Amino acid sequence: MFEWDIATDRAIWENRRMFEIFGVAPDEPSPGKAEFTQFYLHPDDAPLLEESLRKADQQDQSFRLVSRIIRKSDRELRWLEVSGRFEFDAAGMPVGLLGVAADITERKQLEEHQQLLINELNHRVKNTLSVVQSLAKQTFKGGDPASLAALDGRLKALGQVHNLLAERSWEKASLAEVAQRCISFQGADQLRIHMEGPEIQLTARQALTMAMVLHELNTNACKYGALSQMTGAVNLSWQNSCDQLIITWAENGGPPCHPPTKRGFGSMLIEQAARADLQATVERDFRPQGLVCRIAIPEQRVVS
Template structure:
């Protein structure tokens, strides 16, 4: 092999030409057997990854394409015996080379694992390999030609694909795939259970087979989102069973990309929510019945009270009637929220609206009250507003009331201030009535906090302080 002919071709050609072969087991390049020189000439310009292990010591010669696969071993392993350069896998590599060298057979394998140190740590990599003998004119084997292709990433992808396939196959959710023509291309066991079709019955058929006639545009909207590359978050809809019945499902849809990143289809995951929807319908039915009965009870109490002393003692009856209406209003607020509590703003707004919203200055952050606090706070604010209408700021046109509240995340506390301004001079009451006890005692107990009611000359002030707990979200 003439060194001049290879020295200008590529990096490995220059490295091989520059190496001091006199101190190598192979000796000077001019003394190499013609078959080895020819093999090197063949390997150097090739795009395939090629390494040649020559002589009894399996001295390494390789091309540029192979150099990229051995990491920090390059270029120190060039011209060195394989047992030195690949010491960590020599027990695995040597039998392969020995078999080729002694039998003359070609050894090949796909995705063969090797444990190699090429970045400062031993890692498992995979190669497609073809090891074949290089023979001289007399038929003697002088070297082993190794043509390899690293498949580590492909093996990882295949393993991930198999894991994903196993997950899909065993999932109880219905998972299906479809192409851009909306034909079903994949169908798992969960889909068979949910929709009633066996895999062989549904593959290749249009996905619209599962869409109810009442939702003709749904697939068009889904496909438009998929073609835009968007993931469709879980939403509730209906699908059609093989027997024609409609199924309540939660559905999410994702685009499927090919190796070039192009969208080639979509995957759909559906979950049967029939039991959930049935439970929601039953809950609504029971809630409606409960609300109806509670309203009837309140109306009955109102009627009994009206008949008992409303006509004869209207002045004594009115506070009771007003409180009953405030209780009904709080009850209606809870009904609107399915008895899951209500926001403090909605409670305050309800009281302010009953007495003239324009007379109130309301400010505070969004705060959710648990159901138990909604009723008590509604009644307490109603009592304050009633007293203000009789004796305080709401009893004169120029009076007004501010209701401000704030939360402290550092101390986990809540504070509300009721402040009356512009009303007549306030005279503290000489007796403590039911209303005052409702404002101070009942509200403090319900909120597990403190309530301070001050009848100052320029207006009544009520301070509410309470800890925030987990239900105040």
């Protein structure tokens, strides 16, 4: 714990841990900002300190800094996290800072190691998808080109969302981002696909499932539905309603829509994947002006 007087640039370290973090003997004076910047703070992180200090105002009195320091006792590079609150005078000018500091080096090292593992996982999964695509091309060689194209499209949709999840450290991805990635890579005119809805976060597994569902809907729209004609359009919307997340895919302006005479693999994939991974129900309404697909997911399955 520490106190810093801004006017005099004097700091008071109020416990032994502060001296241990900076590698300073307990009988040495505590450094102020000038000495901290010159002898302890990593030069590349000096702009971070200045930016954190510039943000001080009475509306937001908090202070936070994560930076590297050079410990005095052994010149070892360490990670420091500082949190505090500014004090202001009657004129609204900051006069002091009361805060706490923590050495987070071990946490940073664990985060870096985790990122290395994630990068390795991403590399291996990408290679696996490439191998599956190659095997599929060899397996379908001389066979039905449409079947190969369908499988290739599904693998590419998975690859797109895989890249998105890799950017998010395989934690979460928003429904809007998943939809954009799935639709954009297929070359559909995004101006003809209107998306709207609140911020919804999906787990990694949910994101992959939703990618498959939206890919099938978009593929069918491009082949047979609204997007197969220049006059057609799609409205993709989602909203919370009665403890459910309702996702609606509504087509219009395309060729006349009729119920299929038999259920295809894509339809079964949509229904089974949504039910298994999202506990969702799927309703499809083949209206004359275009397909309307409604997916209802229990609200507790997703994070608003």
